[in-house]
Amino acid sequence: MKKKKKWPEDWQDLNPGCMVFEPGSAREYHTGSWRAERPIFDESKCIRCGVCYIFCPEGCISQNKNGYFEADLDYCKGCGICAHECWPRAIKMIEEG
């Protein structure tokens, strides 16, 4: 079986009009490596309102089985919007590393 190429290697590999046939394929790239700070969710303070979920520009925050919100750190860029907007202050940004 032919191995799937990550990107076209020469011009013959390009689709006509540079069309992309795989929707949402940007998920292959993990923007989490850009992050300088990571969000830490404190479940004792969280009221499960979903403000962090609606304001996340990446759409990487989702609800887990218990109904609390958590960030997918593969994609979180560490902008800090969730921590700034969370009014029960359940989210803290801490430095990476």
Added chain:
Amino acid sequence: MSIVENFDLYAPRLIDKEEYFSAGHRACQGCGEALAIRLMCKALGKDTVVVNATGCMEVISTMYPTTAWNLPWIHVAFPNAAAVAAGVEAGLKVMRRKGRIPDRDVKTVAIGGDGGTFDIGFQALSGTMERGHDVLYVCFDNEAYMNTGIQRSGATPFGASTTTAPAGVASSGKGQWKKNITEIMVAHNVPYVATACHSYPIDFMNKVKKARSIKGPSFIHCLSVCPTGWRVPSAHAIKMGRLAVETGIFPLYEVEEGKYRMTYRPERIRPVEDYIKGQGRFRHLSPDELTAIQKRITLEYNKLLDKVDNLHSWGELQD
């Protein structure tokens, strides 16, 4: 706490969980425009064709050979997003008539930045509105050409420092006022025109849903904060949008068939200083210039309130 407040508080949990603008796009940290696109797609749903003018959103969402879009999407040149959207809409109509595609409601949405709407794409937009195509045009206004390095545009506010209108000894940023695109669109006599901001997500999504349900051209002007170009910390992106609304710089209203309605009216208008002092692009402004800005903003806001109170809808004026 009243029931209504409780509902507002938990409203984010009621929106569509499907992501049509997937993670992994290459927007800067805290990009308000990416957030606005994500909310817009949630409100539009899957039966949508998106036509994208050149700009930040095109560049960050489609790094060849990947795409962040889960919707049919086409990128066109800077000036003609609205014209291509008109063509897509006409094409869909003909294909539906000939029975080539199933008969269902597919909305064509054109999106563009402020450069692609206020300056370069303006004539195509005006033409589409005039011809009355069933197209929703959403302008994501981040107040300069952010994609190419913060050059001034017709949407840049007075006094903002940009790379082509830099603040220094001889000049203090842009010397002209912002173009009022919403009023220009109202003057085209289109059924629905609205302003929105991503800092009020439920309001923004309601407006997009309303515009989607209307047959005919509609226009939404969405202020989207650009932390890189506005020189604000990325965490303050939502706060800056909220301040723009609360200071009266960017009032949220909609014009439905000629009738103005405020969708959010702050109880107390804050001084514009609150908005301006948090941004690096305005840091050079002197108190005199600040007074001038405050004067102009108050005037514009009062003009709008006057329209809200006194203008009637087309239906009321007919007889």
